[in-house]
Amino acid sequence: MDQSGPTRRQMLKVAMGGAAGLVLGAPLRGRAQAPAQLLTSAAGIQRLTDDLFVITLPGEANVVAQASASGVLLVDGGSAAGAGPLMKAVASLPGAGAVHTIFNTHWHPEQTGLNEQLGTTGKTIIAHENTRLWLTTDVTWSWNGRRFKRLPKIAQPNKTFYTAGALDSGVRYGYIPDAAHTDGDMYVYFPRQNVLAVGDAVSGQGWPVVDWATGGWIGGIVGGLQRLRAVANEETRIVPGRGPVLAYADLKQQYDMYAKIYERLTTLLNRGRSPGEAVAAQPTKEFDAQMGNGDEFVRRAFESLWGYLSPDA
Numbered sequence: 045m046d047q048s049g050p051t052r053r054q055m056l057k058v059a060m061g062g063a064a065g066l067v068l069g070a071p072l073r074g075r076a077q078a079p080a081q082l083l084t085s086a087a088g089i090q091r092l093t094d095d096l097f098v099i100t101l102p103g104e105a106n107v108v109a110q111a112s113a114s115g116v117l118l119v120d121g122g123s124a125a126g127a128g129p130l131m132k133a134v135a136s137l138p139g140a141g142a143v144h145t146i147f148n149t150h151w152h153p154e155q156t157g158l159n160e161q162l163g164t165t166g167k168t169i170i171a172h173e174n175t176r177l178w179l180t181t182d183v184t185w186s187w188n189g190r191r192f193k194r195l196p197k198i199a200q201p202n203k204t205f206y207t208a209g210a211l212d213s214g215v216r217y218g219y220i221p222d223a224a225h226t227d228g229d230m231y232v233y234f235p236r237q238n239v240l241a242v243g244d245a246v247s248g249q250g251w252p253v254v255d256w257a258t259g260g261w262i263g264g265i266v267g268g269l270q271r272l273r274a275v276a277n278e279e280t281r282i283v284p285g286r287g288p289v290l291a292y293a294d295l296k297q298q299y300d301m302y303a304k305i306y307e308r309l310t311t312l313l314n315r316g317r318s319p320g321e322a323v324a325a326q327p328t329k330e331f332d333a334q335m336g337n338g339d340e341f342v343r344r345a346f347e348s349l350w351g352y353l354s355p356d357a
C-alpha cells in the first residue's frame with residue numbers, strides 16, 4: 045500500500061512514546077456539568093449538555109451532534125444504510141439546523157456512511173490523513189474475508205490533518221498516533237461541555253475490534269487510553285464509538301486491563317506461541333465475565349503484535 049503517512053516503524057516509536065508517558069497539552073477544565081438528561085425519544089438521543097447530544101440508532105455506532113446557531117457539527121455519521129434515520133434524528137434536535145461539518149474518527153463504514161451525502165452538498169469532512177488514504181483504496185480483512193470498497197472522491201474527507209487542530213467554535217481535535225483501532229484514529233474534544241468523543245479507539249461495549257489490517261494493535265489500545273486520559277480530566281465524559289458514555293475512571297480501569305493483557309500477549313509472542321496457543325492461554329480470563337468471550341479479540345490482538353513487534357515485520 046502506498047501511504048504517505050507514518051510508517052509502521054515510526055508508528056511503533058510514537059506508540060511506545062505514548063505508552064511511556066508522552067502527553068498532549070494540559071486539558072482545559074470545563075465548567076461543572078449537570079448529570080446527563082435522557083430525552084425520551086425513539087431515536088435514542090441522549091442530551092449531554094444544552095447543545096451536545098449522543099444519537100444511538102439501533103445497530104448503529106454512536107454519533108455526537110452539536111447544535112448551534114451556525115448549524116450542526118457531527119462526530120461520525122453512522123452507516124450509509126442508517127443515513128435517513130440519522131438525519132431525521134439530527135433534524136429533531138433542539139436548535140438544529142443543517143449539518144455543516146462532520147468528523148470521521150476513522151475510516152470504517154460504520155462511521156463514514158454519511159460522507160457521500162454531505163460531501164455532495166459541499167460540507168466539511170474532517171479526518172486524519174491516514175483515514176482519507178484508507179478511504180481512497182479497497183480494504184480486505186484477511187481474517188474473515190470482509191471487503192470494503194473505497195469511497196467516491198466526493199465522499200472522502202476534504203479537510204485532513206496530521207497532529208491536531210481546532211475549530212473557531214473552540215472544539216479541539218487530535219490524532220491518536222498509538223493506533224488503537226486503526227492508524228487514523230482521532231478524538232474530538234468539546235472543552236466548554238467537557239465531552240471527549242473518541243470513536244472506536246475506546247470500546248464502551250465488549251471487546252474491541254483490533255483492525256490490524258489498517259494499523260490497529262493491542263499496544264495502541266494501551267497507549268491510546270493513556271493519551272486520552274491526558275486529554276481528559278476527572279469530570280470529562282467520554283463518548284466511545286459503541287456503548288454508553290464513559291467516565292474518566294473507566295479509562296483508567298480499561299488501561300489497567302489492556303496493559304495486563306498486552307503484557308501477557310507479548311510474553312506469549314516472545315515464547316514463540318501461535319495465535320491458537322495464545323487463545324488457549326486465556327489471557328483475558330478474569331475479564332470475560334464482564335466483557336464477554338475474549339477469544340476473537342485475543343486472536344486479533346495477538347496477530348496485531350506481529351506487525352509491530354516481530355523483527356521481520
Ligand SMILES: [Zn+2]
Pocket residue numbers: 150152154225244
Ligand atoms: Zn471501527
